[in-house]
Amino acid sequence: MKQTNPADEERIREGVREYYGKSLKGSSDLKTNACTCSCSPDKRIAPILPLIDDEILDRFYGCGSPIPPLLEGLTVLDLGCGTGRDVYIVSKLVGENGHVIGVDMTREQLDVAESHLQSQTERFGYTKPNVDFRQGYIEDLKSVGIEDSSVDVVISNCVINLSPRKDLVFREIHRVLKEGGELYFSDVFADRRVPDEVYADPILRGECLGGAMYTEDFRRAMEKAGFQVVRYTSVSDVKVDDPEMRKLLGDVRFTSRTVRAFKLPDLEDECEDYGQTVIYDGGIEGHPEWFDLDNGHRFYTNHPKSVCGNTASMCSGTRYGKHLHARGDRSRHYGKFECRDDEPVGGCCCR
Numbered sequence: 001m002k003q004t005n006p007a008d009e010e011r012i013r014e015g016v017r018e019y020y021g022k023s024l025k026g027s028s029d030l031k032t033n034a035c036t037c038s039c040s041p042d043k044r045i046a047p048i049l050p051l052i053d054d055e056i057l058d059r060f061y062g063c064g065s066p067i068p069p070l071l072e073g074l075t076v077l078d079l080g081c082g083t084g085r086d087v088y089i090v091s092k093l094v095g096e097n098g099h100v101i102g103v104d105m106t107r108e109q110l111d112v113a114e115s116h117l118q119s120q121t122e123r124f125g126y127t128k129p130n131v132d133f134r135q136g137y138i139e140d141l142k143s144v145g146i147e148d149s150s151v152d153v154v155i156s157n158c159v160i161n162l163s164p165r166k167d168l169v170f171r172e173i174h175r176v177l178k179e180g181g182e183l184y185f186s187d188v189f190a191d192r193r194v195p196d197e198v199y200a201d202p203i204l205r206g207e208c209l210g211g212a213m214y215t216e217d218f219r220r221a222m223e224k225a226g227f228q229v230v231r232y233t234s235v236s237d238v239k240v241d242d243p244e245m246r247k248l249l250g251d252v253r254f255t256s257r258t259v260r261a262f263k264l265p266d267l268e269d270e271c272e273d274y275g276q277t278v279i280y281d282g283g284i285e286g287h288p289e290w291f292d293l294d295n296g297h298r299f300y301t302n303h304p305k306s307v308c309g310n311t312a313s314m315c316s317g318t319r320y321g322k323h324l325h326a327r328g329d330r331s332r333h334y335g336k337f338e339c340r341d342d343e344p345v346g347g348c349c350c351r
């Protein structure tokens with residue numbers, strides 16, 4: 001992670017605010033495809049999109065679809081919610097008894113999001129809104145009233161790369177999540193640390209490239225914040241066609257990734273074998289035949305699968321345990337577990 005001082009950090013945030021608040025009027029103003037998502041939405045989300053106001057959809061700058069399953073009744077926090085596309089999709093998925101909080105620092109983005117609150121509430125058939133938007137920094141969620149261990153799921157779509165203090169963002173996410181809670185977010189990553197001139201360029205930063213995290217630094221920062229294990233559910237290449245930008249970016253390869261991580265006390269930094277298995281009951285909506293916990297873990301319905309201690313905990317210690325049933329415990333250790341947490345070839349950012 002780059003070392004910055006508070007003045008640089010504020011300048012970076014001001015540049016990003018200017019970009020999203022004033023320069024961009026809609027997704028078509030973006031200069032690269034880094035903050036766009038061209039894949040078809042999944043079966044749960046496709047029927048909700050026609051219920052969302054066009055102005056919100058036209059100003060969607062996400063690079064994935066970080067909306068996990070099993071959300072009914074939960075409290076979900078969207079970091080850098082923009083004009084609220086994902087907040088409103090999740091508003092429908094959590095139902096009237098759930099709650100969605102959208103945090104963003106840019107007033108112009110929130111003004112659009114808030115102006116549709118009433119009409120979205122009516123379209124979803126709710127008697128009162130289950131959504132609220134708060135203006136503030138994702139590095140300091142206390143100042144927008146998000147208490148310790150109060151959130152079930154944190155989502156974010158193409159935002160954390162923009163932060164000059166990602167260490168604080170991950171620390172805050174860990175603080176606000178309940179035990180067993182999930183962080184599920186899409187973002188742009190780099191295969192190496194980006195050169196200083198790329199990091200400092202306001203347009204490349206605004207386009208979600210300049211601040212892209214080098215995957216290994218990301219893993220280290222997450223570990224420091226308390227997330228021992230990071231899993232990817234999708235990885236796809238980001239193409240930069242503009243020759244001037246390409247020249248500046250040099251050999252850096254960018255990918256758009258969706259990340260799954262849990263706040264669990266017993267995760268280990270390596271996969272260990274305790275002889276545990278997990279069996280999927282086919283009950284997750286839209287996934288009758290199999291469920292992919294991440295790229296390396298596909299669970300076929302009614303077919304027991306040997307798993308490492310970490311995967312067993314991710315099932316038994318979270319809401320996924322309702323359908324991914326873990327068997328066995330850690331009383332006996334059989335050595336290192338060869339977990340297949342490799343990347344797929346290709347992959348789609350919007351599964």
Ligand SMILES: C[S@@+](CC[C@H](N)C(=O)[O-])C[C@H]1O[C@@H](n2cnc3c(N)ncnc32)[C@H](O)[C@@H]1O
Nearest residue numbers: 060061062080081082104105106137138157162
């Ligand atoms: C690429 S847009 C994505 C918006 C939204 N998630 C979407 O998918 O349309 C980035 C958003 O993150 C917000 N943002 C960037 N850095 C932030 C920070 N440090 N704190 C709060 N919001 C931030 C910007 O204001 C902008 O609305």
